Amino acid sequence: MAERNASPAMGSRGESLLFLTEDQLRRGIEAMFFAYRGFTADPDRILQEYGYGRAHHRAIHFINRTPGTTVNNLLSILGVTKQSLNRVLRALVEDGLVESRVGTRDKRERHLYLTDEGKALERELSEAQRARMRAAFRNAGPEAVAGFRAVLEQMMDPEMRRHYLDGVDNG
Template sequence: MSDRGAGQTGGRGESLLFLTDDQLRRGIEAMFFAYRGFTADPDRILAEYTYGRAHHRAIHFINRSPGTTVNNLLDILGVTKQSLNRVLRTLIQDGLVESRVGTRDRRERHLFLTEEGEALERQLSEAQRRRMRAAFREAGPEAVAGFRTVLEQMMDPEMRKHYQTMKDGW
């Protein structure tokens, strides 16, 4: 596909030094430590409520795709419906999420954030974006492009479609 270049070696035969076990181990640890940072700020906010990461994930993807169905969310989040249902139930009871019966198919429930839900979503995502913005700014646009390329390759293929599909509102 794209020109992958030969990096610092300059020749047409790539050095492949970036594929050594040691480099891979560094990549593995980078994922581990960075993911901790990635979740740290929202976790602190969630701890002030009775919510956890599972609630954050549901709120995030409902906000991204207002009107998404429960089945759709299940597919994205990769958990059982019992797990998701427990989370959705509390969010609905607490008035952060609204569940509307589908018009075309009245078995389906379409999920929306309420005003209050949107307020929490903003609080969480602003904290998370602040850190990512700082990281992106420090790293620069080319590093960000590489970051996204590698992460996309690391996903399971089925997840890649969720990552790319951004417009499934109702």
């Protein structure tokens, strides 16, 4: 059980520090591993039919989230090498799921869009995850959902948190 101690140094908002034992932290880490495994299981089965992996899923997700995003922006969000992303994008373009358009202002930029087939695959993948997330959120309740989001946001690196919050604000 977590123990909370108020700290006068925390400010006037009444924030408190949360002290956790090593066992509680280990269990939290394991919970993340197992939750991630469950969260990715359904999409992994769908992706396997196409010969794709999680990198393809992430690319499809973020291209859908921000149609017209640039390759450089996608590189920043995914945190992968240009070579790795190019392999993923090449397959998605060749299979007719992603369209790459040359930038109108900067001809060196490539803007990425999902095709109708790409949008259909994205819907199938995300619906599997939404169903799992919806059930978990309903079972846990609104306070747990708010706490879960707060914890995830605090675990993000600042740059990734900015990407995430930009997406939340625009979506």
